Amino acid sequence: MALLASRLPANPKDWTDTDLLRKVLRSDTRGWNELVRRFRSLVYRCVTKVIGRYDSVLSSADADEVYAEVMVSLVRDDMRKLRLYDSRRGTKLSSWIGMIATNTAYDFLRGTARRPILDRIDGVPDIESGESTPLDGILSHERRNHLNTMLADYSDKDRAFVALYYAQGLDAEEVAEEMNISIKTVYSKKHKLLARLQSTLAPMVASPLAAA
Numbered sequence: 725m726a727l728l729a730s731r732l733p734a735n736p737k738d739w740t741d742t743d744l745l746r747k748v749l750r751s752d753t754r755g756w757n758e759l760v761r762r763f764r765s766l767v768y769r770c771v772t773k774v775i776g777r778y779d780s781v782l783s784s785a786d787a788d789e790v791y792a793e794v795m796v797s798l799v800r801d802d803m804r805k806l807r808l809y810d811s812r813r814g815t816k817l818s819s820w821i822g823m824i825a826t827n828t829a830y831d832f833l834r835g836t837a838r839r840p841i842l843d844r845i846d847g848v849p850d851i852e853s854g855e856s857t858p859l860d861g862i863l864s865h866e867r868r869n870h871l872n873t874m875l876a877d878y879s880d881k882d883r884a885f886v887a888l889y890y891a892q893g894l895d896a897e898e899v900a901e902e903m904n905i906s907i908k909t910v911y912s913k914k915h916k917l918l919a920r921l922q923s924t925l926a927p928m929v930a931s932p933l934a935a936a
Contacts, residue, residue: 732747736754736755736757736758736761737758737761739758741811741816741817741818742811744758744759744762744817745806745809745817748803748806749803749806749807759798760795763818763821764791766818766821766822766825767791767794767821767822767825768787768791769822770822770825770826770829771787771790771791771794771825771826771828771829772787773826773829774826774829774830774833775787775790775829775832775833778833785915786832786915788915788919789832789914789915789918789919790825790828790829790832791825792915792918792919792921793828793831793832793918794824794825794828796918796921797824797828798821798824805824878920881903882913882917884903885899885903885913885914885917886917888902888903889910889914896910896911
């Protein structure tokens, strides 16, 4: 394996998608950074294509939130979605990640459809909201230790928000009432926490095999 790794081009930009995916799945920091560099624009294009129809009520901050959720979904459950990719089926890695981004964007619309302002908009996907949120995998029992590590440096209020919104599954109105904050603050805090979790996840991806 070491000999194989030594044959890779020195510049990650020259890696094939297969080389890149192998690096990412081995929790290589350079691999993860290259994946983000290579597919960041693609993810944003897929996201904005889905939510762009609602730009009268959604903003660039919402696109950033969906992007953060895509990044979270790629690393949760031991990078399960990336491990499911099989180049032998004829699908490019870019197409696979684009599909994940598109599905995440539609999941976001399912959630925003519960907001009062979006309830009055025609065309929002009318899909039952029984599906898991992008952080459900992290909040599952086998990932709780990782989550606690990630939240160790967060404030008491932020940890309380995560517990109420994600762990207990309270809706925005219930969280607002429980924490004595506005509905607007709930969505703003959700966006900020997702962005922070995204930045926290990057070094954690590399940690399991860093000493290997």
